[in-house]
Structure formats: C-alpha cells, structure tokens
Amino acid sequence: MKGTQLLVPHCITDTTITALVWLKSPQQTPELPLNIIISDCYAAFNPSNRMWEKFLTEIEKQEKRGDFSEDDYMLLRYSKEARNILMDKTLGDEEVFSEGTPKEVLEKAKENILRIEKERSDNLEKQIQKFNEVLKRFSAFVGRISYYTIFVVLFITIVLCLGLTLMNNFIEINCIKLAISSVILFVITIITVTSGDSIKSFAKKISLRIEKRIYNSLKSLFSN
Structure with a gap:
C-alpha cells in the first residue's frame, strides 16, 4: 500500500518464525501445530530448567547434610515421579519452592510408590x-x-x-x-x-x- 512503511523487527522469536514458515507451505507438515501443542503441554507439566536446578542443588545440600539417604537422593534426582510431584507442589512457581519442598516431594513419592506396589500386588x-x-x-x-x-x-x-x-x-x-x-x-x-x-x-x-x-x-x- 502506498505510503505504508514495512518495519522489520530487530529481534523475532522462534515461534513467530516457525509460524511464518509453516504458513507458506502448511501442506508439507500438516501435523506441526498439533506437535507444538503437545510439546507445550508436556513442557507445562515439567519443571523449568531453573526450577529443576534449584531442586537438585537443594537435595544435594540436604543429602550431604545427612537429611536424605542415598536411596532417597537417587529417587528425588532420577525418578519421573519426583518431577511430577514437584510440579504439583509448586505449580512451576519458583517462589513457592522452599527448603522443605524436597522432603514433601520425597514423602509423596514414597507414598505413591507404596500405593502403586500395593495395587500391583492386589x-x-x-x-x-x-x-x-x-x-x-x-x-x-x-x-x-x-x-x-x-x-x-x-x-x-x-x-x-x-x-x-x-x-x-x-x-x-x-x-x-x-x-x-x-x-x-x-x-x-x-x-x-x-x-x-x-x-x-x-x-x-x-x-x-x-x-x-x-x-x-x-x-x-x-x-x-
């Protein structure tokens, strides 16, 4: 349009670039929007990298202090159950995280494991x-x-x-x-x-x- 200036931003997000590229030829990857939604949902159910690093630092500190056994530490660090419970407790909010959060996560994880084992046994x-x-x-x-x-x-x-x-x-x-x-x-x-x-x-x-x-x-x- 005459008199209209075309502005090119100095910075653009990867999401915007992906959307623009996909709109040019959506028939080549019709499943892309669904995959992005699934990816976003999965990310929403997992703690952020910053939250997870904070959690790992805290459990390492408490494990060295003797608050956790080696088995407890391994459970908190490597189990998917611990990640899920951490998200349930904090809802991804780092401000909610405290020194007592790992202990709460551990207790809930053990409770869930015992419940699952009992269900399997039954x-x-x-x-x-x-x-x-x-x-x-x-x-x-x-x-x-x-x-x-x-x-x-x-x-x-x-x-x-x-x-x-x-x-x-x-x-x-x-x-x-x-x-x-x-x-x-x-x-x-x-x-x-x-x-x-x-x-x-x-x-x-x-x-x-x-x-x-x-x-x-x-x-x-x-x-x-």
Whole structure:
C-alpha cells in the first residue's frame, strides 16, 4: 500500500518464525501445530530448567547434610515421579519452592510408590485367585468324569461277574473265566465292606483323590 512503511523487527522469536514458515507451505507438515501443542503441554507439566536446578542443588545440600539417604537422593534426582510431584507442589512457581519442598516431594513419592506396589500386588493376587479358580474348575471337571467312569466300570464289572457266576448254574463256563470273575467280585466286595462304603461312595472317594492330585500337580507345574 502506498505510503505504508514495512518495519522489520530487530529481534523475532522462534515461534513467530516457525509460524511464518509453516504458513507458506502448511501442506508439507500438516501435523506441526498439533506437535507444538503437545510439546507445550508436556513442557507445562515439567519443571523449568531453573526450577529443576534449584531442586537438585537443594537435595544435594540436604543429602550431604545427612537429611536424605542415598536411596532417597537417587529417587528425588532420577525418578519421573519426583518431577511430577514437584510440579504439583509448586505449580512451576519458583517462589513457592522452599527448603522443605524436597522432603514433601520425597514423602509423596514414597507414598505413591507404596500405593502403586500395593495395587500391583492386589492385582497379582486377584490374577492368582482367578487362575486357582480355573484350576479348581478343571480339576473338578476331571474328577466328575473320573467318578462316572469308575462307577460305571465297577458296576459293569460286578454285573458281568455276577452274570457269569449265575450262568454257570445253567451252562458250562470256562473255569478260568469263572475263577477270574469270582476273584474280581470278591476283591470288590472286600474293598467296599472294609471301607464301609457303597460302590457309589467308593467311586466318589477315588474321584476326589484324582481331583486333588490333578489340582496340586497343575498348581505346582505353573508355579514353577
């Protein structure tokens, strides 16, 4: 425009230069504004260099004085947790920072670490409980199958042995087969009589032992 003077400032910020360059060809780096916003937000959540140097100087002084142990000093100096708590306590204002700030940061950091460890421990305990429940259900399922299998096998065995014994009165049966069936029937009878259980109860006891053995074996296997 005629009569208008073009003024060039002696000094210009990097933000202004970046904006001017980006406006000339925004299609080349369309994500730049978003990245700048993210960068600014990240910087806002972290202490400034001056604040951090002040913090480090103070904790070094107190560590040499014996106020902090070596572990406490390492926690304050290198943990991300300490940086976050420092910002929460001071909101980035150096005027709020005092000699007691590092101690407050340390106490809060330890409290947070203990809380996180407890949450992890609780979550791990819940996972272990869920896993044990799965093992119990699986073992119980195998136990039920074992129970029905044992009961059916015993029942069929008794029926066959009794059948062979009774049929011997009407038809001639091989002596070996008859002897085997008699022995099996005798053994089953002795077991049920001495244990004081019926065939059903006997099968239940065996299946419970199998269930317990499977559960303990699987638990031991996965624990290792």
